[in-house]
Amino acid sequence: xxxxxxxxxxxxxxxxxxxxxxxxxxxxxxxxxxxxxxxxxxxxxxxxxxxxxxxxxxxxxxxxxxxxxxxxxxxxxxxxxxxxxxxxxxxxxxxxxxxxxxxxxxxxxxxxxxxxxxxxxxxxxxxxxxxxxxxxxxxxxxxxxxxxxxxxxxxxxxxxxxxxxxxxxxxxxxxxxxxxxxxxxxxxxxxxxxxxxxxxxxxxxxxxxxxxxxxxxxxxxxxxxxxxxxxxxxxxxxxxxxxxxxxxxxxxxxxxxxxxxxxxxxxxxxxxxxxxxxxxxxxxxxxxxxxxxxxxxxxxxxxxxxxxxxxxxxxxxxxxxxxxxxxxxxxxxxxxxxxxxxxxxxxxxxxxxxxxxxxxxxxxxxxxxxxxxxxxxxxxxxxxxxxxxxxxxxxxxxxxxxxxxxxxxxxxxxxxxxxxxxxxxxxxxxxxxxxxxxxxxxxxxxxxxxx
Ligand code: UDX
Numbered sequence: 309x310x311x312x313x314x315x316x317x318x319x320x321x322x323x324x325x326x327x328x329x330x331x332x333x334x335x336x337x338x339x340x341x342x343x344x345x346x347x348x349x350x351x352x353x354x355x356x357x358x359x360x361x362x363x364x365x366x367x368x369x370x371x372x373x374x375x376x377x378x379x380x381x382x383x384x385x386x387x388x389x390x391x392x393x394x395x396x397x398x399x400x401x402x403x404x405x406x407x408x409x410x411x412x413x414x415x416x417x418x419x420x421x422x423x424x425x426x427x428x429x430x431x432x433x434x435x436x437x438x439x440x441x442x443x444x445x446x447x448x449x450x451x452x453x454x455x456x457x458x459x460x461x462x463x464x465x466x467x468x469x470x471x472x473x474x475x476x477x478x479x480x481x482x483x484x485x486x487x488x489x490x491x492x493x494x495x496x497x498x499x500x501x502x503x504x505x506x507x508x509x510x511x512x513x514x515x516x517x518x519x520x521x522x523x524x525x526x527x528x529x530x531x532x533x534x535x536x537x538x539x540x541x542x543x544x545x546x547x548x549x550x551x552x553x554x555x556x557x558x559x560x561x562x563x564x565x566x567x568x569x570x571x572x573x574x575x576x577x578x579x580x581x582x583x584x585x586x587x588x589x590x591x592x593x594x595x596x597x598x599x600x601x602x603x604x605x606x607x608x609x610x611x612x613x614x615x616x617x618x619x620x621x622x623x624x625x626x627x628x629x630x631x632x633x634x635x636x637x638x639x640x641x642x643x644x645x646x647x648x649x650x651x652x653x654x655x656x657x658x659x660x661x662x663x664x665x666x667x668x669x670x671x672x673x674x675x676x677x678x679x680x681x682x683x684x685x686x687x688x689x690x691x692x693x694x695x696x697x698x699x700x701x702x703x704x705x706x707x708x709x710x711x712x713x714x715x716x717x718x719x720x721x722x723x724x725x726x727x728x729x730x731x732x733x734x735x736x737x738x739x740x741x742x743x744x745x746x747x748x749x750x751x752x753x754x755x756x757x758x759x
Pocket of ligand 1: 454455456457458459533536540573574575576577578579580581582583584585586647648
């Protein structure tokens with residue numbers, strides 16, 4: 309099928325390449341000429357495992373092209389909107405400037421019968437507001453939220469754990485799960501059927517395909533992220549209690565995680581969540597709920613946010629209090645800058661926040677990261693950056709692990725690290741090190757919510 313993808317950031321670039329890899333003919337469109345040049349050359353403008361491979365394959369096959377010219381969207385059957393919805397500069401709400409601009413720019417090139425599929429994370433009600441403009445062009449709007457995780461984005465796009473398509477004025481099916489049994493009765497122009505065709509390979513493998521109304525589809529995305537953020541902040545709240553009682557939050561997480569109703573995933577206590585999604589999505593959700601007069605329904609999200617931000621402070625406090633005479637002038641090496649491993653994304657990175665706070669308190673901070681240094685350097689030029697991990701560790705008075713890359717978690721032996729540093733203080737901001745091995749190698753180990 310001919311597809312266009314508007315917005316070629318973390319979401320759109322991966323979506324374009326992934327759709328080409330399953331056999332569609334894809335045009336990726338973005339206003340950023342540098343990004344388009346890089347993608348057209350088969351180079352991913354950001355670090356995402358597996359993306360360079362499917363980009364080159366798609367370009368070589370002729371199935372995948374990138375352009376800054378919106379006119380090239382003309383002729384595609386489905387137009388995916390994958391532009392960013394960042395937090396507004398002066399508030400918690402989502403900034404919909406890019407979504408509106410993308411739709412406005414696309415309108416002149418829509419053919420009657422086309423489908424516009426919103427993938428961006430938007431406040432509930434956005435699709436209903438956009439729909440009349442798209443319908444006036446004879447096209448149909450659906451909302452098809454994206455659940456990809458950075459670092460696993462290619463896999464999550466080609467092989468998602470569920471597909472959700474919100475359509476206008478279609479009642480949801482009884483169970484909410486559209487299992488395809490009504491395919492023979494649906495018309496060829498049913499937009500959900502067209503999306504089903506787009507995602508055929510995943511659906512054939514059994515991926516649930518859930519058809520909802522527009523509002524539900526929008527809400528599925530924000531509520532999923534709100535739930536994940538809540539899970540992380542829940543365990544971080546338990547870490548705070550553990551800290552005053554001498555309990556160990558990692559054992560607690562293991563123990564409660566064995567209950568299948570709870571599950572162990574996303575119970576990793578540490579310096580908390582960051583990135584381009586969870587923080588801004590819970591804030592936008594609060595803002596939208598307030599607008600809807602239902603602020604109290606999600607007022608707990610304010611607390612989730614507050615717990616999350618407190619954990620960064622806690623990591624900083626552990627470093628500062630590890631020294632009898634404070635942190636001023638101390639050499640602190642920060643292992644990690646990305647908001648999580650397998651990513652070079654530093655948007656709202658708790659790792660960099662910890663580094664910046666330590667610098668603000670007078671420490672001499674050196675940051676290293678396998679992938680995110682270039683981005684970090686650009687955003688925080690005041691910090692000292694060293695590419696080589698061992699070079700970064702040399703002479704440090706304290707080490708702080710803030711992104712659980714394998715390079716630090718598995719591949720750095722505590723004995724080797726001890727041979728490089730000046731002081732054997734380690735703060736494990738992700739509870740990712742083997743505390744007993746580090747202690748055995750002579751380190752004073754501090755975890756998050758661990759004795
Ligand atoms: C998230 C959602 O997982 C994804 O479904 C959605 O589409 C976009 O937002 P992503 O931002 O890529 O994806 O990262 P995710 O893997 O969810 O991690 C978010 C943050 O939570 C990271 O900073 C991570 O370090 C932190 N985290 C995660 C924890 O602190 N503890 C955990 O147990 C898990």
